[in-house]
Amino acid sequence: MGVFVDTVIPLSAPLDELLGAAKSRYDVHFEPVTVGGDTLQLLQIDDVAALIDRQLARAGDGPVELPYWATIWPAAMLLAHSLRHLGAPQGRTVLEVGCGIGLVGLFAAKQGYTCLLTDIHPDALLFTQINILQNGLSDRASVAKADFTADRLGRRFDVVIGAEVLYLQDTYRSLLKFFLAHIALKKDAALLLSKDFTRKATRFMALADEEFTISERVVGYKETAPESGEPERKLCQIYRMTPKKIA
16 A cells, blocks of 8 residues: 655565665664554654754754654644544544654554555655554555645545644645545544644634634643653643535
């Protein structure tokens, strides 16, 4: 179920070859991640902070592309936990936008959804395809490169999900159009988005309110503060949206 993207190796290659390609670019390891009663082995960069420091040092005063795709964001973990509220997964399809290493979509596949995980970054797709194969989910999960500001996939999904995809205001209108082009036009379809509470997305929600019925849930979690090493309470917002226009 692999596809060709802008990597040095096609994603249809065997797991050992894909893993070799990842190791040629990064120091990596598999890490167990548990959501509910399910545990997946997810490929991780050993030290993302150190990688960012090296990239900044190499870039000097020039532009630098930070590996945000490689981070497991708390909003992604909480969104994965929220999947259990969607009802029975059998026969239902999921599209993940901005999948990163594929955490949310992979847990959806583990639960029984048929999932397409998309991202624009070729290394994100490489890591996601490795994680699909490593966890034996190739019968229910696949990857595709998708730029939500320009691309269309030509199909609709029962559930569309995205964690921390509301960080660029300039993309809000394009992102909303992408969601509208891919969400199934039926009453049990759902768009699930999660974000850090401090990341405001007022303009996106105003745009989305014209097309979706929106419910919001605020979830608290604890995260270790890097300065003190002490647990710090933070908040995440999870939005469930249903399309107002039904076929």
